[in-house]
Structure formats: C-alpha cells, structure tokens
Amino acid sequence: MTKIRTGIIGGAGYTAGELIRILMYHPQAELAFVQSSSNAGNPIFEVHRDLVGDTDLVFVADPDFANCDVIFLCMGHGKSKEFVQSNDIPASVKIIDLSHDYRLKSEGNDFVYGLPELNRDLIRGAAHVANPGCFATGIQLTVLPLAAAGLLTGELHVHAITGSTGAGQAPSKTSHFSWRNSNVSVYKAFEHQHLGEITQSVKQLQPSFHKAINFIPVRGNHTRGIFVSTYTEYTGTIEEAIQLYETYYASHPFVFVTGENPDVKQVVNTNKAILHLEKHGNKLMILSVTDNLLKGASGQAVQNMNILFGLDEKTGLNLKPVSF
C-alpha cells in the first residue's frame, strides 16, 4: 500500500514536534515535508533536539502541496484561517487544523469537529477536520455519554489541571521555570475559550441542555497531561452510569473506564484517555486523564488522519507510555 504523504505547516512548535515524533514511525504514513518560516533550511533535529538520529529532514519554507495527501496546520490560533485563505491548497489535500480557527460551526465553515468519540462517522467522509482543544477533549470525554443519553439535567462543575506544554513554547512570565516550578495557579476561570466547543458538542448530543458549564482551568506544575474532574446531578445508580460510559466508549479504542482513581502519568506519552466514575449524594463525578499534546492535540490529529484515510484508528499510535 502506498503510504500517506503528510505535510506539516508550522513545524517548529510543540504540536508539530509531536506530529513528527508520531509520523516518522507511523507504518502507513511518511513525512513529505515539514514547513517552518522561521527555521527553513535548518535540520529538524536542531529545533526538536530529541530527534537527533531519528531524522535528517530539513524544514522547508514552502509547502509542497503537489506531493502530499494531507496537511496538518500547527501555526497557532488565528493563523490557520489566514493560511487556508491565502494559499491555493488543492482539493485533493486533506486538512487537519490544530488551531481553534475552525472548531466552532459557522456559515461557510466546512471543517468537521474532529473528536472521534463524537463525530467519527462525519470525520470519515470529511475533507477538512478541526482538531479539538486539549482541555475541550478531556472535558468532553467526561460528559459525552450523559449528553448522548439526554441525561444532563444540572449545571456542570468542571475543574481541570494542565501541564505547561498546553501553553506552547513562547516564553512568558507564567512559563518561566523559576515561577512555575512547584507552583499552582488559575487562569481564565469561567471564561476559558474552550467553553465554546464544549458547549457546541454537548448541545449536538442533547440540544435541550442549557445549564451553566462552570470551568476552572488550573496551571499545574508538570509538562504533560490534563486532569479533569467533572460532576453534575445524576439520578441513576453508579452501576448504571458506568454501564452507560462503557457502552458509549466500547467501540472507541483510546478511551477506558477504570475502577480506580486515575492519575495523569497513566496516560502521558500515549493517545489514551482514562476515565473513572463515582457517585456521591446526588452527584455523578467523572474524572479523565489525557496527554494534552497527544489525545489533546497531535495524537488525536493522527487518529483523525487514520479515520480520514480508512486506516485502523490505532495505526501508529501504539506509543510507549513514559509512565514515570
């Protein structure tokens, strides 16, 4: 079988690095090119320094659309739309966008929201996919089965703690090691930009839902991984809830419901999501752990690519967990 020829636009950032790490060993794909305006001409391993010995590929200035089947847009929020509009991308080239530019439905936006656990069938036939946000992925996985069953009756109470890589590699006050190490802080409480796509997905499954989604995002003191806790009113038993979730995710190879409290390092460096449910009083609590750069970004992008091209969803994504 001919390998899928992949191109990456904006190759110097974190999500691009992760895509390269996955695609260079993907059995059914190959890296046709990695574009980077700022690093054109430089070996990739000079930017992504762990790739010494893995690839001698060099960043290119201009994408070679003619020789690729799919491109991943990794340029950052706001720049994907600009890129798509200012480039003459052949219709034969599929697009997977990792920014938020196309996640929300709107007139003229033909991108399918690329959460396989919500939209797998739609993705299969799509030309363009908007890859979900990292918080948005971890949070949606905690509520999709309830929404699909029309069982969301109360407000959602969501708290999520993210690793530093979620904020990208641009240096800032809050990315400084001396500040962030051993620190915990909050930002954009109740107003995080991912609330839009979360709400959109919930309403897609349960259009009647109109309660508040209270979301407190926290900056953790680690690099990779998102820990989400969600709770909401639920009148069923815990057994019913677990069955609901297990049934919903039965056909989804990266999502697992477990009987114990999860921790972030169970999934770091994998594309997996591990869930855990508990009932306390009238509340159902659902926890999820994901790797923000994989299931929350580049791993999911490859999962989407696999679906787009009719491959097994897990192809190239049997990644060794780092575990420690």
Add this chain to the structure above:
Amino acid sequence: MTKIRTGIIGGAGYTAGELIRILMYHPQAELAFVQSSSNAGNPIFEVHRDLVGDTDLVFVADPDFANCDVIFLCMGHGKSKEFVQSNDIPASVKIIDLSHDYRLKSEGNDFVYGLPELNRDLIRGAAHVANPGCFATGIQLTVLPLAAAGLLTGELHVHAITGSTGAGQAPSKTSHFSWRNSNVSVYKAFEHQHLGEITQSVKQLQPSFHKAINFIPVRGNHTRGIFVSTYTEYTGTIEEAIQLYETYYASHPFVFVTGENPDVKQVVNTNKAILHLEKHGNKLMILSVTDNLLKGASGQAVQNMNILFGLDEKTGLNLKPVSF
C-alpha cells in the same frame, strides 16, 4: 518579660519540625523540650537536617510538664486523645493539638477550634486549642465572610490542590518521588475528613446552612502549599463581595484580599493567606492560597499560642517567603 516555655510532643514529624523552625527564633518563646519516643537522645538536627547549626537540642523521651507553659501535640491523628488521657498534664500547661482529635465539638471536649479568623476571642481565653486541618483552613477562609453575613444560599463547590507535605513523612505509594513527580491525582473526593470541621464552622456562623459542600481534594506535584477554589451562588455585586471580605478580614493580620489571581508560591514559607474574588454569572468564586505546613498547621499553631498568651498575633511569624 519571661519567655513562653514551649514543649513539643512527637518531635520528629513535619509539623514538629516547622514548629521548631519558628519557635527557635520566636522573640517571646523558647523551646523547653522536644519529645520524641523514636528519637530520644538524638540531636534534633539529625532528624530535621536543615537545623544543623541552628540548635544543639536533643530529643527527650519524656515531656517535662513542670517546666513549660504550653505543649504542642504533633503525634498524628488519634494519638493526641490517647496522650492527653494517659498523661497527667498540669492544668497550668496549655495544649495546642495539631491533630484532628479535638476539632469536632462533642460532649466533654473543651478544646476551642483554633481558627483565629473564626474564633479569636474564644481562643484568647482558652486552655486547650484544636488547631484546624490544612485543607480546612484554606477552604474556610474562602467562605467565612459569606457565612458570617448569612449569605450562603447554594451549594459550595470546592476544589483544592495540596502539596505532598500535607500527607506527612510516612513513605507510601503516593509519596514516592517516581510516582508523584509530574503527576496529578485525586483522593477521597466528596468524602475528605476535613468536611466535618468545615461544616461545623460554617454552621457556627450561619446555622441555617444545609446545602452540600462538594469538595474534590487533589494531590499536586509540589511539596508545600494549598490552592483552593470555591464558588457558590451569590446575588450581590463583585464590589460588595470584595468589601464584605475586606471588612471581615480587616483585623486579621495574615489574610489579604488581592485584585489578581494568586499562586501558591506567593505564600510558601509564610503564615499568610491570600484571597482573590471574581463574579461570573450568578457565581462568586473565591480563591485562597496558603502554606499547608504554616497557616495550615504549625504557623497557625504559633499564631494560636500568641493569642493564648496575649502577644501580638504576628510575633515570631514575620517569616521570609521562599518565593521561588
């Protein structure tokens, strides 16, 4: 003025170490003895190794009640009651207990709950003080002003992330560096033992309160500090809320209301609590950061000692923040 003669029971643990660190430089107190059954006869600095050069004191096997004015019980939960019952502690010796043994009111329990921001006047006249739990302190500080004003009308939604020292020095699976480093996990969701004292305090101020306190405690990837987020329904404006909190805490020298999102390292190695309030929709969010070993344990114990002996509350507690 004669210095307060202090004794520590159970001197080898974390909270005892912190007490020693504070009391050895407290201008109005002196360490009369530090008791430790397991370390009797050994220099303190061999256990608390940062105290090399600070003190040559040696652990003693038996408390010398005759030569002290106050003892701090640092033996761990369940053991304080046992100690008090099996020892003939003179009535002249005040007791500050750092365990949970005496925090909940009950028949025959004459310990005052030692949260100065709630019970300062009661503490002043007390013989026995039950020092609050670390989570309990950080959480109560987020709601006391609302409760005092009778304004708690809805459920409390509480999330708190703690440093590892909150769990003490006994080695366990979840205290292993290889596991905990860069990890995030949850434990005892909705069922943490501190819910008892939190509820007790809220009802002390607002007896009508009978809503759920939903509390998710999280293990963070740092050693010191607790980050609390609480939110609940509130019909007033944010300005009214801030005024309510500023007024409530005006006379309390360790609690500060600030205009920006706080972070844990603002208070590490201090006895301070920093709060921040925001209004989102019909919710008031109150954040607090505290050091679990100081305002959440030993610092607060010394604050209580200061109150018990009529000293300025801050005496000996102008600690240099570590900041980084």
Add this chain to the structure above:
Amino acid sequence: MTKIRTGIIGGAGYTAGELIRILMYHPQAELAFVQSSSNAGNPIFEVHRDLVGDTDLVFVADPDFANCDVIFLCMGHGKSKEFVQSNDIPASVKIIDLSHDYRLKSEGNDFVYGLPELNRDLIRGAAHVANPGCFATGIQLTVLPLAAAGLLTGELHVHAITGSTGAGQAPSKTSHFSWRNSNVSVYKAFEHQHLGEITQSVKQLQPSFHKAINFIPVRGNHTRGIFVSTYTEYTGTIEEAIQLYETYYASHPFVFVTGENPDVKQVVNTNKAILHLEKHGNKLMILSVTDNLLKGASGQAVQNMNILFGLDEKTGLNLKPVSF
C-alpha cells in the same frame, strides 16, 4: 516468522514494567508470561497502571520455561543468581539478567557482558547476557572509543546525575517526594558499585589502563535520565576526538555524537545515547545522556535480545520520545 516468546521474572518492578511496555508492541516478540510472586493472579495493569487498555495479561506465579525462548530476570540484585541456581532452566531458553549478579567476570560465569557497543559479536553467540548497569552504560559510552584506541593516559573524572527510577520502587527516605523534590544530593562518592564493571570494560579494551576512575554519583530531581560528564587528559585535537568517537559508534544505531551540549530530555523514553565532546586545555570532556530505564536497563535488554535472535538491533525500539 514465529515471534520470539519472552518471559519476565519479577514482573512488578520498574524494569519489568518497561520491558512489558516495549515487548507488547515489539513486532517480532510476544509476552509469553510475566511472573511475579507477590502479584500472581493479578492483572498486570493493576500494578503498571499505565497499561490499562494495553494488555489483559495476568501475572503468573511460576515461569513457563517450556513455552518461551528467552527470559528476562528483573528481580533485583542478588536474586538472579539464586533464581538461576534453584530453577531448572532449559538450555534452549536464553537468559538476559538485569541485575548485577553476572556482570563481573569470574570462574564459572558464562554470561556475556551485554553492552552492545563493546561486545556485540560476543552477545550474538551468547546464551546468557548480563545487562549493564545504568550509570555504567552512560559512563562507558563516554570512554569506550578512547580505551579502544589505547588513549586513556590519565585519571578519569566522572560525574553523573541520575533520575529517581534508578533506585527502584521500594519506598525509602531518599525516594520520598517531599524530600527529593527540588533537591540535589550525592551518594557513594568514589565507591559506587558500578565502578567494577566500568573498570572491567575499560581494561578489556585497554589492558594497560590502571589510573583512578573518580566517580561522583548524584541524585537528581527528575525521574528518568542520566547525565554523565567525563573528562581526562587527551593530547589530540577536538577534531581527532570527534572523529574517533564517530568512527567507533558509526555502526551502533543508538549512539550519536552531536555538536551541542545535550540535555537529558533529548533521550527520555528512548533507547538512544547522545554524546558531546569538548576540549579544554589538555582535557577532553565527553558528555552523555541516556534514559536509565531504557538504554540503561530494559531498552538495552531488548537490544540484546534482538542481537541474540539475529534481528535488527532497533526492532521494537523506535520509541516515541517524550521530549517534555
């Protein structure tokens, strides 16, 4: 081709976990059994909790020698010899021992020292392989080319900083998160047990070498990875040194000489070793970074297995770096 049937003895520890993570996706190998006395009957994913969803295999009490081609001994130092002596292991079953029991040559010890960059040809024909220590691997890689060229003329000055997983999962004072986090400490300076195998290898290549190897091992504040700096007298130019190293390692697919200062995270979760050389005055400094659990343990064990069974050395070892 029939897959290599592998068995793991002592399956609950860190190195066994890493072996499982590698072997479960190794294209030419399969896990025949994972033995653990303490966990017999339990699912592997209950111990190695990141393996949820990856394997449903259950620990067995007794090794099934009849159905395997190779066993990995992961029981800890001192126990391998005991196991080999007390079990009737068929001659057809190859043994790769991860302990130090068979690393030093002695009468009756038929284990080949399994550092492929030193002994690849010997390993190829071996029945039994003694997998090197983690420090020993990282350190030897910094000096093998010099020794092979007979150019070691002065003392070796070696400093190495290791992640916490090198010490295994048994809880101890120095593995406690509250102690180790943000801490740096030294242990067994000049007397580390790996000095034996390092000296043995150096003398194998340069029998005349009789200078001191000064080695200071340091406990770092991270979980995975060893950073080694070695320097020694060297009269050649830096260009000659680089050429010497590049030539030596040209046929070794996991070792790379780079032009920039390396950092540990370049190799974490990979089987690679990255070296860097500088000349200062009359000293040649050689740096190496490796992952103590992979190139320093389980990755190298699989590399040895590949060699033993005539596979490409890299088979199953194209691991996604964690990078952050």
Add this chain to the structure above:
Amino acid sequence: MTKIRTGIIGGAGYTAGELIRILMYHPQAELAFVQSSSNAGNPIFEVHRDLVGDTDLVFVADPDFANCDVIFLCMGHGKSKEFVQSNDIPASVKIIDLSHDYRLKSEGNDFVYGLPELNRDLIRGAAHVANPGCFATGIQLTVLPLAAAGLLTGELHVHAITGSTGAGQAPSKTSHFSWRNSNVSVYKAFEHQHLGEITQSVKQLQPSFHKAINFIPVRGNHTRGIFVSTYTEYTGTIEEAIQLYETYYASHPFVFVTGENPDVKQVVNTNKAILHLEKHGNKLMILSVTDNLLKGASGQAVQNMNILFGLDEKTGLNLKPVSF
C-alpha cells in the same frame, strides 16, 4: 540605635526581591527606597507578589542618596560600573554591588571582595564591597581552608549544580518550564566566568597555586540551591582535613562542617553553607550546599552590610528554612 537606611538599585529582579524580603524584617535596618526604572511608581508587591501584605512601598525612579547609608546594586552584570560612574554617589554612602563588575582586582578598583570567610577584616573597613558570585561562593568555601594552609598541590575538580534562579528572571529557552522541568544540562564547562574570582581568592591565600581548576557547571531542575563537589589531591588524613576545616570556619557563623552527605534543601531559604568531607584514595572530596540567592547573593550582601556597620554578622539572617 538608629537603623541603617538602605537603598536598592534595580529593584525588580530576583536578588533585589530577596534583599527586600530580608531587610523588611531586619531589626537594625530599614528600606529607605527601592529604585526601579521599569517599575517606578508601582507598588513593590505587584512585582514581588509574595510581598502582598508585607510592604506598601512603591518603586522610585531615582535613588535618594541623601537619605541612605548603604546602597545595594542589583542591576545585572555590566550595569553597576556604569551606574557608579554616571551617578554622584556621596562618599558617606557605602556600596554593596551584587554584579561581577568589581569582583576582580584591577587598577582603580577599590571594592573589597565580599566573601566574609575570606576577607572579613577587609570588609569591616571598606566603603565598597563586591559581593561574590553564587557558584564562586559555594566553590570557594570548599577550598579556602586548604589554600590558607598552602595545601593545594593538585588540580581542582569541581562540579556544581545550580537552581534556575541563578540565571535571573529574563525568560530564555533554558528557563522555559517545559524544557527545564525534569531536565539536566551543562553550560560553559571549563569556562564559566566565576573561575576568575575563584582563582583570585585561591591565589590570595596560596600564591603558589597554579594548577588547573576544572569546573563543570550544571543546570539543575530546581529553583534554589547550589550543590558543589570538589576534589583534589590531599596527603593528610580525613581527620586532619576535618580539623583544618572546622578550625578555619570556627569563627564564621554561617558555615558548618557535618558528618553526613548534605543535600541542597538543608540550606534553602537560609544564609548557611553546609560542608562535608571525605577521603577516597589520595583525594579529598569536599561538598558544599548553599542557597544561590542567599549565601550566594542577597543573604551574603546583608551579611556584608552587617559587617560594614559593625553589627553581629547574623543580624536579620536567622531565616526560617523552607526545608521542603
């Protein structure tokens, strides 16, 4: 007694922050002003956010030399000389410079090198003090007694691991949390700029010394603290060495020789230095741990101030260790 009126030039950086934290509770000193060009007019606690509630002082644009007895220059390397030359600083105002501008002796440089353990008597009578570098402090403390006894006969082999605050608060690639967390790396091996002052001090005590000082500086994965290991040839016994060091440091209140391997957190947030000695073969190894921001910078600056003004060296420096 009138308090010493202190001024800080360049008040927004890390070392200035530490000075403020110490001086605000120093019993014999007061903060006359804190100057910052970039932050003039802003409250200090908006930059040093842990100072909320501790001080309402505001940064000033211009130093008020008339109302101060001593100024601390915290502007960064190269800028102190510029400041001193372009400002008309009254002769009555003592200067303590924390940059490297005046550390090396040269024609016209009247600054005394401010390492109290080397130059206490000279500092006492000085008008201007050049505060030592952080690495330089930790390293010199490991060799001063040997040099003073004329016992340095071989090369010095020095390895030191520093926390991130040593590099200041300017964001850079190597200060990014996502890179530095769990990472170890080296920089400026054999060429670090502190070698100049170290050599100068060693030769001050032992003018005959002319051997190489081999120094490998390492970036650790923590924020505060330097771990130094030094070894060199030594023909005496370990007992003699210990006695030599204990005698040398007997009158120096911040330096302690201990019988056990030290760790960095023993001294974090204190002005102490803890040493440990071992003899291996013909080598004497001397370890030191210090806090790079305190004994390595601002704590030592206050120690120097105390000496300059005839106070007990420890005044204001009985700081609570953070310990965890």
